[in-house]
Amino acid sequence: MTAVGTVTELEVHDVRFPTSRRLDGSDAMNPDPDYSAAYLVLHTDGGPPGHGFCFTIGRGNEVMAAAIRALAPYVVGRPAPAGAAALAALHRDLTHDSQLRWLGPEKGVMQMAAGAVINAAWDLAAARAGLPVWEFLSGMTPAELVSLVDFRYVTDALTPDEALAILRTAEPGRAGRAARLRAEGYPAYTTSPGWLGYDDGKLVRLAKEAVADGFGQIKLKVGADLEEDKRRLRLAREAVGPGVRIAVDANQRWDVAEAVRWMTALAPFAPYWIEEPTSPDDVLGHAAVRSGQPVKVATGEHAANRVVFKQLLQAGAVDFVQIDAARVAGVNENLAILLLAAKYGVPVCPHAGGVGLCELVQHLAMFDYVAVSGSWDDRVIEYVDHLHEHFTDPVVVERGRYRAPSAPGFSARMEPESVAAHRFPDGPVWRGRPERPEQEVSR
Amino acid sequence: MTAVGTVTELEVHDVRFPTSRRLDGSDAMNPDPDYSAAYLVLHTDGGPPGHGFCFTIGRGNEVMAAAIRALAPYVVGRPAPAGAAALAALHRDLTHDSQLRWLGPEKGVMQMAAGAVINAAWDLAAARAGLPVWEFLSGMTPAELVSLVDFRYVTDALTPDEALAILRTAEPGRAGRAARLRAEGYPAYTTSPGWLGYDDGKLVRLAKEAVADGFGQIKLKVGADLEEDKRRLRLAREAVGPGVRIAVDANQRWDVAEAVRWMTALAPFAPYWIEEPTSPDDVLGHAAVRSGQPVKVATGEHAANRVVFKQLLQAGAVDFVQIDAARVAGVNENLAILLLAAKYGVPVCPHAGGVGLCELVQHLAMFDYVAVSGSWDDRVIEYVDHLHEHFTDPVVVERGRYRAPSAPGFSARMEPESVAAHRFPDGPVWRGRPERPEQEVSR
Numbered sequence: 014m015t016a017v018g019t020v021t022e023l024e025v026h027d028v029r030f031p032t033s034r035r036l037d038g039s040d041a042m043n044p045d046p047d048y049s050a051a052y053l054v055l056h057t058d059g060g061p062p063g064h065g066f067c068f069t070i071g072r073g074n075e076v077m078a079a080a081i082r083a084l085a086p087y088v089v090g091r092p093a094p095a096g097a098a099a100l101a102a103l104h105r106d107l108t109h110d111s112q113l114r115w116l117g118p119e120k121g122v123m124q125m126a127a128g129a130v131i132n133a134a135w136d137l138a139a140a141r142a143g144l145p146v147w148e149f150l151s152g153m154t155p156a157e158l159v160s161l162v163d164f165r166y167v168t169d170a171l172t173p174d175e176a177l178a179i180l181r182t183a184e185p186g187r188a189g190r191a192a193r194l195r196a197e198g199y200p201a202y203t204t205s206p207g208w209l210g211y212d213d214g215k216l217v218r219l220a221k222e223a224v225a226d227g228f229g230q231i232k233l234k235v236g237a238d239l240e241e242d243k244r245r246l247r248l249a250r251e252a253v254g255p256g257v258r259i260a261v262d263a264n265q266r267w268d269v270a271e272a273v274r275w276m277t278a279l280a281p282f283a284p285y286w287i288e289e290p291t292s293p294d295d296v297l298g299h300a301a302v303r304s305g306q307p308v309k310v311a312t313g314e315h316a317a318n319r320v321v322f323k324q325l326l327q328a329g330a331v332d333f334v335q336i337d338a339a340r341v342a343g344v345n346e347n348l349a350i351l352l353l354a355a356k357y358g359v360p361v362c363p364h365a366g367g368v369g370l371c372e373l374v375q376h377l378a379m380f381d382y383v384a385v386s387g388s389w390d391d392r393v394i395e396y397v398d399h400l401h402e403h404f405t406d407p408v409v410v411e412r413g414r415y416r417a418p419s420a421p422g423f424s425a426r427m428e429p430e431s432v433a434a435h436r437f438p439d440g441p442v443w444r445g446r447p448e449r450p451e452q453e454v455s456r
Numbered sequence: 457m458t459a460v461g462t463v464t465e466l467e468v469h470d471v472r473f474p475t476s477r478r479l480d481g482s483d484a485m486n487p488d489p490d491y492s493a494a495y496l497v498l499h500t501d502g503g504p505p506g507h508g509f510c511f512t513i514g515r516g517n518e519v520m521a522a523a524i525r526a527l528a529p530y531v532v533g534r535p536a537p538a539g540a541a542a543l544a545a546l547h548r549d550l551t552h553d554s555q556l557r558w559l560g561p562e563k564g565v566m567q568m569a570a571g572a573v574i575n576a577a578w579d580l581a582a583a584r585a586g587l588p589v590w591e592f593l594s595g596m597t598p599a600e601l602v603s604l605v606d607f608r609y610v611t612d613a614l615t616p617d618e619a620l621a622i623l624r625t626a627e628p629g630r631a632g633r634a635a636r637l638r639a640e641g642y643p644a645y646t647t648s649p650g651w652l653g654y655d656d657g658k659l660v661r662l663a664k665e666a667v668a669d670g671f672g673q674i675k676l677k678v679g680a681d682l683e684e685d686k687r688r689l690r691l692a693r694e695a696v697g698p699g700v701r702i703a704v705d706a707n708q709r710w711d712v713a714e715a716v717r718w719m720t721a722l723a724p725f726a727p728y729w730i731e732e733p734t735s736p737d738d739v740l741g742h743a744a745v746r747s748g749q750p751v752k753v754a755t756g757e758h759a760a761n762r763v764v765f766k767q768l769l770q771a772g773a774v775d776f777v778q779i780d781a782a783r784v785a786g787v788n789e790n791l792a793i794l795l796l797a798a799k800y801g802v803p804v805c806p807h808a809g810g811v812g813l814c815e816l817v818q819h820l821a822m823f824d825y826v827a828v829s830g831s832w833d834d835r836v837i838e839y840v841d842h843l844h845e846h847f848t849d850p851v852v853v854e855r856g857r858y859r860a861p862s863a864p865g866f867s868a869r870m871e872p873e874s875v876a877a878h879r880f881p882d883g884p885v886w887r888g889r890p891e892r893p894e895q896e897v898s899r
Contacts, residue, residue: 043554072555079522111486112515118758121564123516166735169712269612292609294763296739297770315561320737327740
């Protein structure tokens with residue numbers, strides 16, 4: 014835990030992958046995403062750098078890059094963060110600056126930018142400690158972990174003392190669970206078969222491959238057409254057999270009554286959960302959907318911050334909490350959310366996919382297993398099989414499980430060649446194409 | 457309603473006023489704001505331009521400017537919007553682009569940027585119609601107004617048919633109320649005395665001036681120190697006498713239990729409402745504060761979108777809905793919020809102040825009176841007496857009331873000299889100062 018050097022530069026790149034050309038990632042709300050990252054490197058004058066990013070689906074990635082740049086004065090010139098105290102202070106400065114706060118508060122572009130910088134600081138600190146982030150976190154004391162959490166606005170649901178008690182309860186079993194995790198890996202499910210733009214043949218083929226690869230759960234995108242959804246669910250069920258769970262994901266497509274109606278119609282196909290049935294801001298709406306139809310409810314990848322998660326739990330609105338590593342204010346805010354979920358006894362099943370989200374979030378789920386919830390029952394990390402080749406420490410998923418990463422850091426470093434090739438708009442992948450990806454504008 | 461010309465350019469300026477030098481605008485969360493605007497002009501090849509802006513309090517204003525620039529391709533090249541259909545289509549394109557949506561959805565930086573562009577389009581359309589925006593809106597049919605609203609995610613609280621019924625009920629009285637509004641003006645309250653950074657002498661002097669100026673309500677900032685708050689409330693009450701309402705505003709300072717405790721202690725001083733007791737995202741928290749202590753609850757200036765307002769109303773969390781003209785997606789989304797408030801019978805008391813927020817929001821409150829709620833009982837528009845001199849059609853507040861604006865447009869145009877002088881970082885006001893306003897960073 015020795016601080017080495019000072020942060021000298023925050024380098025930012027607008028990196029975009031032309032995924033829309035193959036309809037990877039297509040769903041009821043996102044017909045043609047170009048998976049992108051506003052990627053940053055924290056350079057220091059000694060020791061390894063830190064890497065972080067915001068994930069976007071194309072247009073607006075330059076706004077995220079501008080937001081990250083706006084945070085440079087808060088991190089450049091600091092000692093390279095090494096331990097809990099420095100990482101807590103950085104999180105506080107980035108999320109509670111009195112002027113920047115006006116742009117959220119704690120939501121949207123500025124919160125994602127803060128998350129990217131905070132995650133980069135964790136990458137840097139864990140790299141200096143020579144540990145992957147999940148082990149770096151799992152090696153902290155309960156008191157250190159509590160000191161990392163911003164309890165503002167959540168004490169009506171979780172106090173620091175309650176958080177400490179949760180962490181202390183899990184403490185004795187840490188070593189045993191870490192050993193089991195290294196031996197067995199963490200359960201995963203795959204969304205690769207289920208993109209809405211894929212034809213039936215591709216759906217069936219990929220669903221069968223998922224089962225052969227050892228996955229116990231797959232996920233299908235739904236919400237564009239009810240009869241189509243029934244047909245695709247039937248096809249998927251025939252492909253995977255009765256023993257594999259099929260979750261469905263509406264990507265915020267419905268109003269409350271429509272969600273209830275649609276899922277009542279899909280319930281006979283026994284979907285495992287319905288994900289994002291409606292607006293991610295609609296706590297009361299999710300509660301109404303959960304009580305109005307028989308399928309379990311999952312949400313969280315677009316929940317803006319811990320205050321929204323707190324309410325989802327208080328209102329009994331969700332069966333599964335889906336954290337995202339790059340939507341909220343980094344490791345610190347996700348730690349608050351993991352503790353809230355543990356307090357309410359709701360399993361955390363992280364959202365992943367995109368660019369590098371699998372790489373990041375595996376660390377948080379594994380830390381949750383080792384040191385917070387102490388369980389992986391009913392828990393699975395999403396897995397999508399694309400774009401991992403652009404990372405220097407890509408996830409390894411075998412027999413339906415994430416292998417515990419062992420390289421130091423947050424698995425957040427992109428291959429320099431990938432960054433250079435996909436820089437928007439001047440990288441070779443984009444040069445000669447229209448300056449912006451095509452837009453749908455009604456005139 | 458004839459379209460004249462095409463939008464040819466979206467011009468953006470980062471404009472900042474050094475208000476922190478005098479502690480104008482200081483409160484428990486915002487000790488030293490530099491009131492700022494990311495200001496835009498929609499130029500056309502015929503007819504008047506449109507003006508709009510996002511309000512910020514300093515740092516990060518350049519991120520807002522970048523977000524507005526990201527929206528240029530959605531508006532440049534369109535016919536200059538003239539009527540409801542074009543204004544509805546623009547709102548839809550700016551808030552539901554499948555890729556940009558990922559950066560919110562519908563919240564924070566991107567939603568404010570969309571709001572600024574949408575409001576500029578309303579300024580342009582009303583200017584072409586030769587009407588102030590409140591009259592332009594009040595001249596639309598109930599069906600046209602309903603067509604402007606995005607009902608996605610709110611139909612469990614308000615259907616298009618219900619909205620139509622609300623507007624039709626108000627329709628017969630429109631002309632009478634418009635005439636009364638022109639004659640009498642709309643009730644206002646003033647926050648000018650209550651900034652936390654002002655000393656007792658300035659507080660008492662400004663409170664007395666407010667009463668002499670005809671205001672029936674003032675507002676004090678609270679939340680930094682309970683004994684100080686009691687003392688200042690006592691001073692203010694002595695200064696204004698028993699007949700003037702004193703609202704208090706905590707600017708999100710408290711957790712739920714603290715808000716209940718603090719306001720229970722302030723209740724003997726009979727504050728008229730407690731504004732922003734806790735996180736603007738905390739619907740359930742506001743409901744708990746409302747039921748846990750005797751003072752009425754107001755919030756909304758930081759509520760991200762119509763989905764949050766919907767829930768505040770569904771949960772019975774607020775006594776007053778405080779719309780902000782520049783936080784949500786422009787006139788269209790505020791129209792949804794006005795209709796929701798009317799459905800639930802909760803009065804709308806707009807947030808204003810900042811840069812140009814009084815100028816914009818007066819139009820929405822007046823339209824609400826004329827054509828939606830049909831009432832100004834228990835309704836007041838916030839008024840703060842600074843920075844109006846930078847607008848070409850500044851608000852006029854006399855004897856505690858906003859005079860109905862008569863100039864065409866949205867009162868959104870800034871004096872070109874003000875824009876040039878306050879451009880950050882290269883305008884004469886900022887040149888020679890540090891590139892960024894001072895930051896508090898804990899190291």
